[in-house]
Amino acid sequence: MISMSLFNALLIPILTGMILLAIGFNFRDKNAGVFAMWVGMLTILATVVIKILAKLNE
Template sequence: MISLSTFNYMLVPILTGMILLAIGFNFRDKNAGVFAMWIGMLTILATVVIKILAKLNE
């Protein structure tokens, strides 16, 4: 079972990425909105990749 601290360490970056995606989508006609979407997408992807690599190293 996943411990609560590990869950929180995964939850915070994913929620941050989702918020950045939502803000970026609302301002997609401006460069800052597109940048926010990129950062949000990379944040979520990095969290998933780090979790996969951690499981592979066990």
């Protein structure tokens, strides 16, 4: 079972990334929107990669 503090530690970056993706998609015609989509995508990807590497290290 996953503890609640670990769940929150994973939930916050994922939600932040999704919000950045949504904001970036709404402003995709501007450079700041494209940058927001990149940052959101990298935030979600980094969270997943860190979690995979932590599981492989166990």
